[in-house]
């Protein structure tokens with residue numbers, strides 16, 4: 687499957703790239719947004735991870751430096767000062783490609799109509815800009831999968847806000863309102879992807895260079911998640927979005943009417959999904975204000991694919 691990855695690399699974004707590379711994705715391009723770290727650092731990190739995997743042919747396009755309607759906020763506490771867990775990994779010296787992220791998403795979609803799947807695992811600023819530049823974008827893509835939201839569960843960036851939606855709520859609303867069948871892979875499912883102890887042990891013990899890279903990147907993430915999960919493990923937000931783009935059958939889905947809270951004093955950035963199950967339920971996934979969320983997930987199958995991608 688040919689994939690454009692829009693990311694804010696980021697430890698779990700890096701794990702999503704590892705997942706994609708190890709599960710047969712044809713990474714056509716990576717586009718980078720602000721989010722976990724400033725966009726220049728996220729761009730460098732994306733190049734660094736691709737190059738470490740021998741994917742030096744995958745172009746990386748820098749994108750939005752800040753959200754549409756609020757100041758920039760970053761998450762070095764979660765991802766380390768360098769965004770890659772402060773492991774001292776040697777940075778790529780490759781330059782980013784010239785075209786800016788949103789323009790490149792539009793260019794690729796126009797050049798290869800119906801062929802490309804967009805996987806967005808950062809704040810949605812680049813995707814929103816691409817929609818503003820090319821309103822026909824939904825018809826030009828094969829699919830779109832977003833890591834974002836926390837429907838019916840606590841947030842992580844705020845009490846109710848999941849980071850990718852919270853970092854640019856207006857952009858997320860534009861994505862929800864676009865006429866496409868969009869999957870939002872939110873904390874309601876990603877927080878259930880905690881790696882079990884034997885999986886952690888397999889990554890730690892593997893001599894495969896991909897596992898060594900993942901293990902090194904993951905240490906800071908394990909430090910962050912240990913007090914939250916009560917065990918030295920982590921959840922896999924961005925790899926799950928990539929997994930469901932590549933293998934939608936790992937999950938079942940439900941359509942919900944959704945919108946982003948844009949005004950609340952404490953709730954701005956919350957993805958509000960209507961889980962009441964009233965009749966009539968949303969029937970058209972392409973209707974504005976309708977998204978697909980994950981209902982059930984084959985978690986062991988997902989973990990198996992994650993470990994296989996690392997050679998662990």
Ligand code: BDR
Pocket residue numbers: 696697698699722761764807808833842848849850923924
């Ligand atoms: C999301 O926020 C970022 O910190 C992660 O990379 C992931 O995309 C999880 O809420």
Ligand code: CA
Pocket residue numbers: 693694695696698699722807808924
């Ligand atoms: Ca991310």
